[in-house]
Amino acid sequence: MPAIYKKELKGYLTSMLGYLFIFFILLLAGIYFTAYNLVSAYPKFEAVLSAVTFVFLVAVPILTMKIMAEERKQKTDQMLLTAPVSVGSIVWGKYLALITVYLISVLILSFYPLIMSKYGDISYATAYTGILGFYLLGCAYLAIGVFLSSVTESQVIAAVLTFVVLFLFYVMDGISSFFSQKAFVSFLAFSVLLIAAAFIIYGMIKNGFLAVTIGLIGEVVLLCIYFVKSSIFEGAIQSFLSIFDINSHYSNFSNGILDITGIIYFVSIILICIFLTIQSVVKRRWN
């Protein structure tokens, strides 16, 4: 793992990519910092951070698009995968290098509250809680980007895919408000999702019988639950979609609250995405 971590970190810091990423975050944070804290003299730095979370939509694909896809295309993954290291340590090495680059920009950002303190009283605790949340949020987004980069061989597809998925997560709050709270709506939404899942299963294992069986059994179960106790479905789709609503988990941090559930949520996202990345690399060996 140290070998890959060092190589990746060096790769980011000797090419444009890492600097572009840091530049992008600092640029946007700087504009908002000037507007909110310097010009309007607003004492809360965490407000700046919660305003610039959209920066990840562009910055994350820049950094993650080539992390797995490039190795596959250049066939350098043959060297990594035939070396005496596990797939897990390859993926973790790469991911840790990523969040180290990101840490550089966050460290620079953490000087901003100190600058503000020159001109008045500010709450360090809430400001640094906000920065911690911002860091974790970015790490979670980066983990998603790493996973999506491992699914494809093309950098462009990886970048677009990452942007779309991150965008969907970003507007998840709005999407879930499209649905009414009624049980029937949730039931319908889950039925559609189940059919989609059955298609995905068919696409992955090419076994029509199994996919149809899973789909049918699922639909029957949904139907039973709906008729026996339809109250379960009230607001169910909203709570399901809120799983993907990464930004709302950040809102507590941006209000200056050290939210343990939020930390657990972000760490879970990271672990799940890294796990999926490892699986997707391992799976490719069997194709």
Next chain:
Amino acid sequence: MRLLEVRNLVKKYGNHLAVDNLSFQIEKGKIYGFLGPNGAGKSTTMNIITGYIASTEGEVIIDGHNILEEPEKAKKCIGYLPEQPPLYFDMTVLEYLKFAAELKKIPKEKRDSMMEEVMELVKIQDVKGRLIKNLSKGYRQRVGLAQAILGYPELIILDEPTVGLDPKQIIEIRDLIKGLKEKHTVILSSHILSEVSAVCDYVLILSHGKLVAGDTPENLSKLAYGEKTLSLEIKGEREKILSAVGSLETVEKTEEVPSETESVVSLKLTSSEDQDIREEVFYKMAEIKCPILRMDMTRLSLEDIFLELTEDKEPEVQEKKRKFFMNRKEKKENKEEENNAGDL
């Protein structure tokens, strides 16, 4: 001692069978050559042995470690140069080799001296500070080779190591591979015959994912003994000579080749049996007082065997050919055993 054992390897890509029930063993201290036309399954087999891709069925055991069950221990015994050298173009040669050394977990104190040695071996000392993307194909290939040798693994696997090199570089790389034999076991793949017969101690011929023959280059030529032909130039009357040759029972086929001089008859005799018919022919010609001006025996070259074995034919014919070669090999081995017993 046995270093690598491949048992009943099968690899399917969808419906396409890339490797079909392949089994072989590799012993220490020899150079092995995988020979086969394009798409015979050479690269796939190598990728499975090194653990880059997984087989559909079968197992690979390296120095007692199963590649799937103990991947890290097994991979430690292998140095691999894939068909396309796995190089990071934005690194210098030195940076790249350092990364490879760290990846292979070579102890820090040994790292520098080992890198120097390997660079000396593949002659890339003079380009060590240059970016890999600025190197020529030949140098890139050598950097890839250096990466495979680094750490001195017991088994070095090279997939078409001389492809794309100029003749001088090819000779250099071949000499280098021969030099590796002292400390390492080498498997290399190629579709170039002369390369395999020049470098390898043992040849495995693959076709359509199957092992069609496996022996030393010399034995492979000997195996085809049955197909030997005798070409002759005999001075004398045509009818007399032909009837004399026709009376020889061991001659299976007589073919007349147009001759340059009128009084000389050119013939090609084929005998399928193992025995040498030269003496017989000589005495027969002496009997009818027709001097033999020239007589030489042509054996099938490795090239002929290769073409013969890998040619696309009906599957049954192919299978028959394969059995024929395998049987011959067994027979020969039995004979050798008998001979050995006789010596004792």
